[in-house]
Every structure is written in structure tokens, then in C-alpha cells.
Amino acid sequence: DAKTTQPPSMDCAEGRAANLPCNHSTISGNEYVYWYRQIHSQGPQYIIHGLKNNETNEMASLIITEDRKSSTLILPHATLRDTAVYYCIVRAFNMEYGNKLVFGAGTILRVKS
């Protein structure tokens, strides 16, 4: 699996966009980029995923560079409830063993009022 590199922490003002970067320079052609987040003491929550096109859902947008070596998760209007650890995970789905996620340390996002 491709390794990912994320900054250990970031701050964001409430109401502003939060842009969380992730480097995955060794990503393979069949590997997806997933983003999960973990709010304190809770189980991780799926946010979004993508292969090579930019993606948007009700929670966030995912921008993947053309060479797929990096991506950015965008929370368009961050709120205090978005304070969490954000994990960028690169993984190819395999029917034999499913989608075993490998969680790194992630980025601690602190949204401040």
C-alpha cells in the first residue's frame, strides 16, 4: 500500500475553509484515496474518497492532483464540530481481504472561534 504523509496539526478559523493536504507519491493506479475523521473518543467516520477525479459530497470536497501524488480535503465552512483527527488513507479494494485500512497518525484539525 502507498504511504501517506500528513501534517501533524492545523488550525482553522470557524466559518473559513479548512484545507487538509496529503502526500501519496507512491500511489498505484488502482488505489483510491480515502478520508476518514475521528472526533474525540468516537469511532472513525467516512468522509469521502476518490480515484483520480475531484469529488464532492455533502461533507467535503476532495481535490486530487493530475499526477495523483497528492490530494487536499476541503471542508468549505468549518465549524467547531469539525475539530477532529483527519486520516488520509490510500488503498486498493481487494475481494480477497476487503478494504483493510491502515491508519497513520493523521492531522489534528482545530477549529477555533
Add this chain to the structure above:
Amino acid sequence: NAGVTQTPKFRILKIGQSMTLQCTQDMNHNYMYWYRQDPGMGLKLIYYSVGAGITDKGEVPNGYNVSRSTTEDFPLRLELAAPSQTSVYFCASSSGTSGRHTDTQYFGPGTRLTVL
């Protein structure tokens, strides 16, 4: 749908005791996973299952056992508890289908286990 439920929420064990962490999902998912999370760390995979009757080891299986007799349930058994097993345990499930909605994992609320 309740999603993924885990019991108990909290437990304190003495060294050498045994217990079973329960996990149930009502989404008819084929794939189920057990992770542990130590303080300040990311999650590590203990065991996983791709369907009823099929289980396999993850990164950190030592000291644990699992079974999968039904699609819904995936209990994790701790035999001879040790202080190193003090952690938060998360169960997750996924549908296991490829395509656009590729195998999103849904996590339970976790079980906080302390071994003294």
C-alpha cells in the same frame, strides 16, 4: 438502522481474566473488522472477516481470537488479558462491493478496555 453496535462500552479486567467484546451490524455487510487504538495512535487491525465462517489475521492478532458464525455478529475474544491490551477497540463493517461507492467502512462507538 442501528449500524454497528458494540458492547460493552467500558470494561476493567484483571490480568489473566478473559472476556468477549461483542459487535453486531444490521447492514447485511459481508466484511467485518476489529481494530485497536492505543492512546495518541492510529488504529491497528487485529482480525477481519470476509463473510460468515471466514476470518483472518490482521497486523496485531496475538492474544485475540475471533469467530464469525453469522453475517451480523463478529465477537472478539481476549484470553488471559494483559496490561498491553489496554486500549480502545473498534469494530467496523463494509459491504465489500467494488465500484464508485468502494467499500466504505462503518465503525462502531468502541469499547474502552483497561487491564490492571
